[in-house]
Amino acid sequence: MMKKPKGEFFIKIAVAGYGNLGKSIIGAVANFPDIELTGVFTRRDPKTITDARCSVFSFDDILNYKKQIDVLIITFGSSNDLEENTIRLAEHFNTVDSFDMHNRIGKYRERLNNVAGCGNHLSLVSTGWDPGLMSLARLYFASFMPYANVTSIWGEGVSQGHSEALRNIDGVKYAIQYTVPLAASREAAYRGEFVSAGELHKRVCYVVCEKNDRKRIAEQIKNTEGYFRGYETEIYFITEDEFFEKHTRLYHKGEVISVGKTGDNTQLATFSLKLDSNPDFTANILLASARAVDRLHKEGAVGAISIFDIPPRFFIHGEYGGML
Amino acid sequence: MMKKPKGEFFIKIAVAGYGNLGKSIIGAVANFPDIELTGVFTRRDPKTITDARCSVFSFDDILNYKKQIDVLIITFGSSNDLEENTIRLAEHFNTVDSFDMHNRIGKYRERLNNVAGCGNHLSLVSTGWDPGLMSLARLYFASFMPYANVTSIWGEGVSQGHSEALRNIDGVKYAIQYTVPLAASREAAYRGEFVSAGELHKRVCYVVCEKNDRKRIAEQIKNTEGYFRGYETEIYFITEDEFFEKHTRLYHKGEVISVGKTGDNTQLATFSLKLDSNPDFTANILLASARAVDRLHKEGAVGAISIFDIPPRFFIHGEYGGML
Numbered sequence: 001m002m003k004k005p006k007g008e009f010f011i012k013i014a015v016a017g018y019g020n021l022g023k024s025i026i027g028a029v030a031n032f033p034d035i036e037l038t039g040v041f042t043r044r045d046p047k048t049i050t051d052a053r054c055s056v057f058s059f060d061d062i063l064n065y066k067k068q069i070d071v072l073i074i075t076f077g078s079s080n081d082l083e084e085n086t087i088r089l090a091e092h093f094n095t096v097d098s099f100d101m102h103n104r105i106g107k108y109r110e111r112l113n114n115v116a117g118c119g120n121h122l123s124l125v126s127t128g129w130d131p132g133l134m135s136l137a138r139l140y141f142a143s144f145m146p147y148a149n150v151t152s153i154w155g156e157g158v159s160q161g162h163s164e165a166l167r168n169i170d171g172v173k174y175a176i177q178y179t180v181p182l183a184a185s186r187e188a189a190y191r192g193e194f195v196s197a198g199e200l201h202k203r204v205c206y207v208v209c210e211k212n213d214r215k216r217i218a219e220q221i222k223n224t225e226g227y228f229r230g231y232e233t234e235i236y237f238i239t240e241d242e243f244f245e246k247h248t249r250l251y252h253k254g255e256v257i258s259v260g261k262t263g264d265n266t267q268l269a270t271f272s273l274k275l276d277s278n279p280d281f282t283a284n285i286l287l288a289s290a291r292a293v294d295r296l297h298k299e300g301a302v303g304a305i306s307i308f309d310i311p312p313r314f315f316i317h318g319e320y321g322g323m324l
Numbered sequence: 325m326m327k328k329p330k331g332e333f334f335i336k337i338a339v340a341g342y343g344n345l346g347k348s349i350i351g352a353v354a355n356f357p358d359i360e361l362t363g364v365f366t367r368r369d370p371k372t373i374t375d376a377r378c379s380v381f382s383f384d385d386i387l388n389y390k391k392q393i394d395v396l397i398i399t400f401g402s403s404n405d406l407e408e409n410t411i412r413l414a415e416h417f418n419t420v421d422s423f424d425m426h427n428r429i430g431k432y433r434e435r436l437n438n439v440a441g442c443g444n445h446l447s448l449v450s451t452g453w454d455p456g457l458m459s460l461a462r463l464y465f466a467s468f469m470p471y472a473n474v475t476s477i478w479g480e481g482v483s484q485g486h487s488e489a490l491r492n493i494d495g496v497k498y499a500i501q502y503t504v505p506l507a508a509s510r511e512a513a514y515r516g517e518f519v520s521a522g523e524l525h526k527r528v529c530y531v532v533c534e535k536n537d538r539k540r541i542a543e544q545i546k547n548t549e550g551y552f553r554g555y556e557t558e559i560y561f562i563t564e565d566e567f568f569e570k571h572t573r574l575y576h577k578g579e580v581i582s583v584g585k586t587g588d589n590t591q592l593a594t595f596s597l598k599l600d601s602n603p604d605f606t607a608n609i610l611l612a613s614a615r616a617v618d619r620l621h622k623e624g625a626v627g628a629i630s631i632f633d634i635p636p637r638f639f640i641h642g643e644y645g646g647m648l
Contacts, residue, residue, distance in 0.1 A: 028586065031470040106645050131648045133468065133593070136460075136636060138647040143639035144457060144609045146355040262352065262608070265600035269457070276589035284586070285468045306648055308637040312460060315467035321430050323462040324455045324630055 010036040011294045012068055013287065016059060016085070017075035018042040018049060020160070020250065021098070024283035025073060026054050032287050034317055038068045066092055070297075071290040073097070077164045079227075083108050090304070091119030094297050096290045098128035098282055100161045103226055105131065105306075113304035122297040123304040127289040128282040129273055130154070132307060134256050137271035139308055141258035145267060148260025151189040153200055155179035157252030160278060165227045166205055169220050174208040174240065176247045182232075192259035192266070202232040208243050252278045288315045334360040335618045336392055337611065340383060340409070341399035342366040342373060344484070344574065345422070348607035349397060350378050356611050358641055362392045390416055394621075395614040397421070401488045403551075407432050414628070415443035418621050420614045422452035422606055424485045427550055429455065429630075437628035446621040447628040451613040452606040453597055454478070456631060458580050461595035463632055465582035469591060472584025475513040477524055479503035481576030484602060489551040490529055493544050498532040498564065500571045516583035516590070526556040532567050576602045612639045 011034055015022045018040050029037045039055030046056040057065065062072075072093040076082040078100045086095055090112050099108060109125050116123040126132070134152060141150045159179045166175035185200045205221060218235050221228055238247075255272035275281045289307070292314035296305075313320060335358055339346045342364050353361045363379030370380040381389065386396075396417040400406040402424045410419055414436050423432060433449050440447040450456070458476060465474045483503045490499035509524045529545060542559050545552055562571075579596035599605045613631070616638035620629075637644060 024586075102646075102648065105648050126648055133464065135648045136464065137595075139636050139640055139644055140457065140460065142644070142647065143612045143636075143641075145605075146608060146612070146641070262348075262601055262604035265604055266598075267600060267605050268598040269596070271461075271595045272593070274590075274592040276591060277586055280586035280589055281469075281591050284470060288467045288470070308644065308648070309635050311633050311635050312463050312467075313632040316463055317467075317470070320463055320466070320632065322426075323466065324426065324429050324450055324459045324632070 010034060011291055012036055012038050012070045013073060013290050014038040014062075014065065014069040014071075015040045015073050015075060016062070016089075018044070018052065018056070019075060019077075020279040021075040021282060021286075023052075024277070024279040025075070025286060026052065028280065028283040028287055031284060032291065032317065035287060035291065038065065041065075062089070063092060069093055070294050071096060073286050073290055075286075077168075078161055079165050079168055083111075086123065086125075087112055087115050090116040090121055090123045092121070094121050094293050095123040096127060096286055096293055097123075097125055098132070098286060099126045100128070100131060101226055102131065109304045109306065117303040120302050122293050122301050124289055124293050124310075125304055125306055127307050128285050129252075129275070129278070130254055132282075132285055133273065134254055134271070135307060137256035141256065141269055141271075145258050145260055145269060147262055148258045148267065148269075149189070149192055149194050150256065150258045151195060151200070152197070153181050153186055153189065153255045153257070155181050155201060155253055157254075157275070158250050158278065159203075159252070160250065162203065162205075162227050165224055166207060166221060169217055169224075171210045171213045171217055172207055173210045174243045176206050176243070178204040178206075179252075180204055189257060190259065190268075192261070198230045198232075202234065203228055204234045204236070206236050206238050206243065206247050208238060208240050249276075250278045251276050291315065291317065334358060335615055336360055336362050336394045337397060337614050338362040338386075338389065338393045338395075339364045339397050339399060340386070340413075342368070342376065342380070343399060343401075344603040345399040345606060345610075347376075348601070348603040349399070349610060350376065352604065352607040352611055355608060356615065356641065359611060359615065362389065365389075386413070387416060393417055394618050395420060397610050397614055399610075401492075402485055403489045403492055407435075410447065410449075411436055411439050414440040414445055414447045416445070418445050418617050419447040420451060420610055420617055421447075421449055422456070422610060423450045424452070424455060425550055426455065433628045433630065441627040444626050446617050446625050448613055448617050448634075449628055449630055451631050452609050453576075453599070453602070454578055456606075456609055457597070458578055458595070459631060461580035465580065465593055465595075469582050469584055469593060471586055472582045472591065472593075473513070473516055473518050474580065474582045475519060475524070476521070477505050477510055477513065477579045477581070479505050479525060479577055481578075481599070482574050482602065483527075483576070484574065486527065486529075486551050489548055490531060490545060493541055493548075495534045495537045495541055496531055497534045498567045500530050500567070502528040502530075503576075504528055513581060514583065514592075516585070522554045522556075526558065527552055528558045528560070530560050530562050530567065530571050532562060532564050573600075574602045575600050615639065615641065 162177035258269040486501035582593040
């Protein structure tokens with residue numbers, strides 16, 4: 001592979017959103033020799049952001065930067081307005097996002113496909129570690145082990161999507177959600193038994209309230225569709241001091257296991273992740289995904305795709321034949 | 325997904341070779357509702373094969389069956405004449421194989437690409453569990469964790485390629501090779517250190533000789549390029565009785581681990597397999613791969629490809645959106 005000259009041959013990336021994930025992406029760009037960062041686009045006043053190690057622009061001005069952006073990585077929260085923003089921008093930019101509300105991905109992708117297609121752009125939805133790497137494990141295992149049960153297990157660790165869902169509840173000041181796998185159910189899954197996600201996990205929430213309105217907040221949490229309803233959910237109300245002392249680390253774990261029999265033979269495949277920093281891990285996947293989107297778009301692909309549509313080699317930089 | 329009528333809409337598969345892998349494929353077809361088996365093609369006298377649960381034809385006649393074969397799965401041994409046979413047949417058939425001599429795959433694929441391309445056919449090389457699923461783990465990990473060390477560990481288990489390499493040595497009647505990971509090296513790899521394949525494994529061989537020629541055979545084993553040279557290799561000469569009593573199970577294990585740091589945070593991804601029957605496991609992967617080849621060929625793809633060129637969704641039967 002030829003070393004490319006610095007400048008116009010690089011893949012030019014921009015990041016929308018300066019939260020945990022946006023910050024991790026800025027830090028991770030150094031791992032990608034073929035990518036350069038145009039800057040971050042924020043909905044806050046750019047002048048108030050002084051710690052960014054890149055240019056900071058106003059999100060309102062993003063359409064003026066079309067020429068400087070090959071792929072836009074959108075990091076807004078899934079339970080907020082990520083969908084609407086991506087759909088609005090997909091006409092003008094190739095996009096990558098890590099939208100994580102599994103039951104809404106299909107509809108979202110359909111709407112995005114029309115917009116991106118009209119604009120001759122390419123949008124990759126829902127890449128990261130889950131959806132993303134764990135999704136790949138689920139699909140490959142189901143394809144290659146049609147005789148097996150495939151089970152996904154998350155935790156113990158912090159779900160950023162669920163934590164954000166907590167913070168979106170009126171009256172919640174700070175909150176974090178730990179997903180905790182239940183040992184007995186996990187063992188059953190390893191024996192090849194079918195176990196539902198609800199049976200496999202409990203959700204443990206630590207919440208700091210604006211004012212004392214615990215009963216209403218607890219009810220609202222337990223009934224949040226797509227996040228908490230159907231799960232054993234524990235809610236602990238704590239002080240702001242305790243929150244910042246004990247609950248700021250964004251670690252997580254996940255595994256996909258596939259167990260089945262061919263005749264009398266047991267076959268087991270497992271994929272697992274143990275992440276000290278979820279946003280750092282996801283950031284690198286988003287950047288490799290942006291690389292794939294740029295390459296596919298240059299080959300003529302338009303519309304909205306998922307990670308299932310991308311030949312693996314599009315993600316890698318440099319020589320890869322030896323990895324077979 | 326519509327249920328397809330029995331008959332011409334099925335993907336018609338044939339198997340070349342009636343060894344362990346060929347037999348496992350015949351048994352595995354039942355897991356694939358969109359695939360039907362035309363039969364197995366053997367280089368032995370078809371009349372001598374009475375236990376096959378499908379039609380048995382002479383390999384010499386295979387060109388007469390072009391119309392009944394959408395994809396031909398070639399199961400001959402990698403260290404024998406798999407390459408030459410596939411190259412000869414790729415002009416006439418779409419092919420799938422599990423060629424496993426890693427250092428020769430590039431050259432093999434290049435030659436195959438020309439032949440398959442001329443014949444307007446598509447050949448998928450080197451699919452299975454390694455090369456195959458383990459290769460996918462290596463490539464995705466290297467792409468998504470550019471800050472990490474990626475290490476492959478095999479065993480403890482039976483390498484069919486290495487066992488076959490033993491059996492190809494003049495004077496060897498029966499033989500099996502166990503790949504055994506070395507615990508200290510494995511721990512170092514889990515700490516993120518770079519450890520070579522030679523440092524990670526020893527190779528333990530059990531050999532039954534035709535006649536007493538142990539010294540020459542042992543020398544020849546230790547010097548086999550691509551299989552034993554560069555590895556700690558133990559060789560035990562045993563009797564035929566002991567061989568059939570203790571060494572007929574084709575189990576295997578494998579793992580790909582990826583460990584690295586983002587800042588102060590350690591990130592670990594692992595993929596692992598624990599297989600009671602290696603040929604049964606591989607058989608299902610070959611069938612899902614044949615499905616992908618048929619679909620890609622119908623979309624116009626020709627030439628020789630690897631698993632890295634195939635969008636994951638091509639392997640799966642039926643609805644898969646929910647796996648994201």
